[in-house]
Amino acid sequence: MMLIPCPWCGHRDAAEFAYLGEPSPRPDPSTATPEQWRGYLYLRDNVAGPVTERWYHRMGCRRRLLVERDTTTNEVRPHRSLVEEES
Amino acid sequence: MTPPRWRPSAAPSTMSMRLERQPDEVIDRDAPLTFTWNGRTFPAYAGDTIASALAACGVRVFSRSFKYHRPRGLLTASYLDPGCMVQVDDEPNVRGAHRLVEPGMRVSSQDTWPSLEVDVKAANQLVGRFLSAGFYYKTFMGPSRLWPAYEKVLERFAHGGEIPDLESYDRRRHHYDKRHAHPDVLVAGGGPAGMAAALAAAEAGATVLLVEEEHALGGHLRWGGDDVRSALAELRRQIEGTAAIEVLTDSVVLGRYDDNWVSVVQRGLPTVDERLVKARAKTLVVAAGLVERPYVFAGNDVPGVMLSTAVRRLIELHAVSPGRRAVVLRANPDGDAAVAALRRVGVEVVHVEDARRGGDIVRVRGRDRVRGVHLADGRRVACDLVVTATGWTAPVSLLTMAGVVPVYDARAARFRPDTTQLPDNILATGGVVGDGTLDELIAHGEATGRVAATRSAVVGRRWRAASPTAGGQVDSAAEPCEASPPALPVDPHPELFRARTHGIVDFSEDVSSSDLVTAVAEGYASAELAKRYTTATMGPVQGKLETVNVVAIVAEATGRSIQQTGTTTWRPPYAPVTLGALAGPEREPVRRSPLQAWHEQHGATPLVAGAWVRPDHYGDPAAEVRAVRDGVGLIDVTPIGKLELHGPDVPRLLNLVYVNRWSKLAIGRVRYGVMCAEDGVVLDDGVTARLAEHSYLMTTTSSGAATVWEWLESWLQTEHPEWQVHVTAVTTAYASINVAGPRSRELVRRVVPDVDLDPEAFPYMHVRTGSIAGVADCVLWRIGFTGELSYELHVPAGYGLHVWESLMAAGSDLGVRAFGVEAQRILRLEKGHLIVGQDTDGLTRAGSAGLDGLVKLDKEDFAGRPELVWQDRVADPPRLVALRTSDPTVVPVEGSQIVTDGSHIRGRITSSRMSPTLGRSVVLAQLDAPLADAGSKVTIAMVDGRRASAVVTEGLAQVDPEGERLHG
Ligand SMILES: [Zn+2]
Secondary structure (H helix, E strand, O other): OOEEEEOOOEEEEHHHOEEEEOOOOOOOOOOOOHHHHHHHHHOOOOOOOEEEEEEEOOOOOOOEEEEEEEOOOOEEEEOOOOOHHHO | OOOOOOOOOOOOOOOOOEOOOOOOOOOEEEEEEEEEEOOEEEEEEEOOEHHHHHHHOOOOOOEEOOOOOOEEOOOOOOOOOOOOEEEEOOEEEEEOOOOEOOOOOEEEEOOOOOOHHHHHHOOHHHHHHHOOOOHHHHHOOOOHHHHHHHHHHHHHHOOOOOOOOOOOOOHHHOOEEEEEEOOOEEEEOOOHHHHHHHHHHHHOOOOEEEEOOOOOOOHHHHHOOHHHHHHHHHHHHHHHOOOOEEEEOOEEEEEEEHHHEEEEEEOOOOOOOEEEEEEEOOEEEEOOOOEEOOOEOEOOOOOOEEEHHHHHHHHHHHOEOOOOEEEEEEOOHHHHHHHHHHHHOOOEEEEEEEHHHOOOEEEEEOOOOOOEEEEOOOOEEEOOEEEEEOOEEOOOHHHHHOOOOEEEEOOOOEEEEOHHHOOOOEEEOHHHOOOOOHHHHHHHHHHHHHHHHHHHHHHHHHHHHOOHHHOOOOOHHHOOOOOOOOOOOOOOOOOOOEOOOOOEEEOOOOEEHHHHHHHHHOOOOOHHHHHHHHOOOOOOOOOOOOHHHHHHHHHHHHOOOHHHHOOOOOOOOOOOOOHHHHHOOOOOOOEEOOOHHHHHHOOOEEEEEOOEEEEEEOOOHHHHHHHHHHOOEEEEOOOOEEEEEEOOOHHHHHHHHEOOOOOOOOOOEEEEEEEEOOOOEEEEEEEEEEEEOOEEEEEEOOOOHHHHHHHHHHHHHHHOOOOOOEEEEOHHHEEEEEEEOOOHHHHHHHHOOOOOOOOOOOOOOEEEEEEEOOEEEEEEEEOOOOOOOEEEEEEEHHHHHHHHHHHHHHOHHHOOEEOOHHHHHHHHHHHOOOOOOOOOOOOOEHHHHOOOOOOOOOOOOOOOHHHHHHHHHOOOOOEEEEEEEOOOOOOOOOOOEEEEOOOEEEEEEEEEEEEOOOOEEEEEEEEOHHHOOOOOEEEEEOOOOOEEEEEEOOOOOOOOOOOHHHHO
């Protein structure tokens, strides 16, 4: 089980977190086409290699956070922006 | 049909193989005991394993083999021994050569199939085909009419004994638990190198968890005799005196996962069947030692053929003579030591064949016991014991789980891990990586333990550095780790896998070397394919004894080298673990409202609904319904989710998450709202009240409380961090009581003196705050899930019982009555109020939940809006409707389908009850739009196969469709 670096709680077991996946920017709902909207809902790049991911520290500080994870090695680093609010 | 249970012939108890006192024996001769084996009583000493106690009494056969039903005896005399899996009381698959015998233990041989009788009678034709390679795949091909028969056969092929049926399984006697551990260094393996590593790591300041599979520390030193006795005693003494080292014996590391999450199964505990230890080790030292490898030749599974380590364990640890006349095939110093040990205790070593000088054996004669051996030079020697010492397997599992690929070293005749591939947080020492004298092993262990300790400190600093709140943003990923100590030497060893004859390779799966050769000939030419085709390495031993032989034989059959053939993949768990240990203790926490004790005292039938235990009813739900319709009732609705929202931007949040409008909710007002997810599917519903300028109280469904909280936070944290809103979950801070019925105002007035309850002053969908029964800071709102005039009271939880009892007392002359969840469901169904998750599912968009009127598509934005806009444009999604059955007594089961043309599914029943108010059934359904207009006739396919007819009613409400009661 991976450790996830939470900027508020430190390195914690991945089991304490919910995986929210690659952040998918929300299209403008007033102009989005069905394709754009469903891309936002369902389509992810699923890259083999370093990806930016959102995790939610459900059993800890209850904050969403961004990390960079290499999906081939599970090496996880804090995201350069550290916390969502500053991204 | 249960095949007859096979029983080994009982051994004459006079035939004692117990030796006189041995210097390193682990049995306690002052603690004799008895146990039973297949119903017969046998003597033993404390410290005996089941197998050693039986072997001391002359028992040589412990089981029958899996496929061929051949008698099997001791092979390794260790945990891995494939020949003595036994049943102990109600526990199947016990490793008889590992489990310590206890007084009164009832041990029996496990059923294996086919038994001799069934062989002949029932399964005559099938059995011949079982014996070939790939029989699983060849035998169970069509015709499909035989599948029931195949299934019966396959059931019999499952390994194992008998688990008790549920009635006789005593839960109270079986406990499993879990533990979390956070050692700086975890050492897997308590032999000399592992012990030395643990000591050095502790010396360097680390906390250490030392895990040993056997019942005592020492590894191969335990049967090493005079030369190593004092060294072992000294290592043990030092470990006992080191507080920073925690030792787990009879415990095995099951697996190593990301970031050194290491799982350990701990056995042999006095009060716990098995414990799963979840250890987060900063560094892991793998000191797994070596596993002795069996040799493949004809008759190599006849009882009396043993490994050299088995012989030494029996003699040195348990003072059991493994036989009377021995032939030894040896290729290494451990074989020499076995010869010496046999001679020392008086076993006649009639012949020694030395593989280092080209010696070999061809076949063993005998079936139930060894009767003799054919040597390579043609001689035949009579004996009852054949000992092999032909090589070692490095148990590299934990290292391969970290990404290391083992490399075949022909000089050492074994696969060895390439430790240069190891990540910083894993080190390896001892036999798994090399050989050496005892001093060399200890020195390497010490050096490894020291490095493990310094690296654990680096890992700890890396963890801390990555959390900026706890020490600043220091990139210490660059901090170098101390290098691993120089490698151990590796001794040369002759390559010995198979004699010129074929024999058993996988003792647990009964796979022979000729099966593997057949598999290769049939095209399964890689080790991975041959393994799956023959099931070699797939039995209880999981390749620890046989993998290298499998690879060598596949290599031989394909003409490739062993390195080219490669080894099969080692996956966790390394050792078997019970599902009980993985599941852990039975702990399912249930939330209880502060009123639950009252409910139980008053005859409530408990209902576990989501996280809560609630009163389902108090004996007569229909009477409870009538009480609410005619007078007044109380229901405990504490599980309703409650969120306090504070801040100037709350209306923006409400507008975003609810499909309806929230900008103009006045202070003192309550509004019903529905939430959709971004795909337009109904997520939750509830009411939200504005208590003050910037203060709101939101309620959610009971089951949706956590989801909604996270939903709100998700918007606030990711999309709108600039909004000033604070969300506080207060579900359990309040006890919530709904007072419902035409006389509810009368009742509430008696305990709420300070709030004007007149309908004009406190109308429907309004909120007030005040004191209830003397309790300040309560919230009252007028809403009505039941369809009756009602007040929902939110009371500080500690006073919940007081307020409830005050209401009960104040309303006794009004006939006030508690009602439960069942009555509430009937009441809301009579009124046509939907329940999210019951009348909607994971595909139900707002329009299909009868909520069209609520959705404000002209709002600029809200969650799920685009999908609802698009759904609004496509033709007619399904709709939520109420049905009236032609036969008023018919209550179609929830989930029943609505069909046309006999079987074409057009909808389903989502809720149904018998209405005590109307004397007929009340039904909600999801129905295809063309059928959903009022007056439409539909057919319901009942569970019992009957058809019922029903008609769609006007609106959803069957009771008080005008809402006069609610607004009164
Ligand atoms: Zn956290």
